[in-house]
Amino acid sequence: MTRPSFAGRVEQARRSGELIVQPRMGFSDPALMRAGLLATKAARANTVGTITLDSYTRVRDFSSAARAVAAGRPLNGYPIIAHGVPTTRAMLDGVLDAGFPVQVRHGSAEAEEVVAALVACGLDATEGGPVSYCLPYGRVPLRTAVDSWRRSCRELADRCANPHLESFGGCMMGQLCPPGLLVALTVLEALFFRQNGVRDVSMSLAQQSNTRQDLLALAALRRLATERLGPPPGWHLVVYTYMGLFPRTAAGSRAVVRDAVHLASRAGATRLIVKSAVEASRIPSAAENVQALEHAGSVVPPPAAPADGDNEVYREARSLLEATLDLHDDIGEALVAAFAAGILDVPYCVHDDNAGRARSGVAPDGTIFWSDLGSLPLRGTADVRPRHTPTSAELLDALSLVRTRYDTAATGPEEAGLSTTP
Amino acid sequence: MLTPLHNGWFRQPEARHVLLTTVASDAHTWNLVYLELLLVELGREVTNLGPCVPVSTVVESCRRRPPALLVVSTVNGHGAADGLELVRSLYRDPATRAVPAVIGGKLGIGGAAGECRRDLLAAGYRAVYEDTDPETPYEFLARALDTAAGPAGHVRDSA
């Protein structure tokens, strides 16, 4: 049997300029998980499968996951370790094939057990990163996450013929993160994966609140990635449908997804992670996920028009990346040192290893800007607009900008002030 | 100040001090950042324990410095189960048995609240807030702070 490889399927899509759509899907019951994957496979769209893991497994509380499974209590994802390898292999039997690979998405700062489990279940693709699966995902020290992700990369590289690893660095905290920092982080994590033996990688960017800025960011990401990793094959770009407070209306949700398809297509991304219309309130069912995937697949995408990427987001990202790489030849060490010095600093991230001196804000048109650079090496590079510390109401307004716009003007992006034409 | 209790000693809560936490499996923090600002605006001094807080850390924090109110915020869908475990551990310990606690957020998977609200109240939470409740978080917390100051009369005196 030729092992289905995620990397192989996605590379084929990249070459033909096809956009793959992928859900965020995870159910604790293996029968539901299997049905969800089969429904994804059968959906009228170019799909690959996702197994999203539950929060107990993410924080390595495997016994709570096992107790919930034993009690039949549903979890917010698939507990791959509690179920054990035979159950998961059976769950995947007849689901996985060369045209339908499956990726495990999890959010574990310490990932060895999860990586070992997914490999043992016959899978070869996952998501993560020493920074992006650490700072927004709990209280594990950054140093611990770096060491763990080094070992996790080695495990993938040693045990799979052609493993794939996606950096979640393009989505720090889901919202309000200036794109220069997102681009720098996802490229740094991709370089970390390569340095630790995983060759096929993807770099990400979350759709945020201004399409023009998102397009600049994706062009910048492509340029920086090409400079640092060489041209593809070996990497592709993935876009996440908006990762912050989601619209509450079905029409608003569909409009966000439509704009995410436009964004991904115009920027020449290869994969898009799609959100469902119930994102604002609860975990979607398989059917709700399929609806969202088919909606995404039915959007007629504008032609790819990648820009050259020599823009302000690129300049910020390059400054951050170079200042980090200057600190150490080992990228893991460089990342730890950069966060300790505040050379990398994620706004609104309360993790102990994040300096927390840099601040950001959002303009009425949705553009995200720095309001305080802290120790970021961006003086003279970034446009800084100082602001007072927000009140709770101001913070909630900023977080709700996309939700409010799409919900009030659910009829189209033009009315919502979020035109897809920059 | 230490006050004798029939089976141990417990520290007097400080009227302005609010302890803000989430449950052990929950990594979401925007809710915590938001609620911290809100509680400060309500005139409180807030200790924010951050994401993925082990039960033992919450209990230990309450022992060391009993808050006037413990606010548990959780949105990942495990709050209904983890919130129960948390409050049971808190009230099993005589030193923290008197700490008033409330919980809120997106508590269960699938958005359903009814049953879990009852269980959480039965386990000892003074009040439970679901994301979909008509009340605003501000109204809920203002009321929770008021009633927390009520029964344990000394809280007000020490202000």
Ligand code: B12
């Ligand atoms: C951003 C986000 C993330 C970020 C979080 C980054 C961070 N460190 O904060 C990332 C990407 C890391 C993430 C991860 C996950 N997430 Co998430 N996330 C979101 C998202 C999109 C927005 C949350 C947000 O920013 N809120 C901003 C704050 C201000 O609002 P809020 O959290 O809704 O809180 C409000 C009220 O609930 C209330 N409130 C909250 N707590 C309390 C407490 C009290 C006492 C009171 C009075 C009020 C109150 O006050 C706030 C203002 O109104 C939501 C979906 C959405 N809402 O659109 C999903 C969501 C919360 N996530 C969800 C899940 C399941 C996860 C994951 C398990 C992955 C997955 N399976 O999809 C992991 C969990 C990791 C873990 N270990 O817990 C689910 C939860 C489902 C449920 N409860 O049934 C949601 C609803 C998405 C979904 N539909 O599936 N997530």
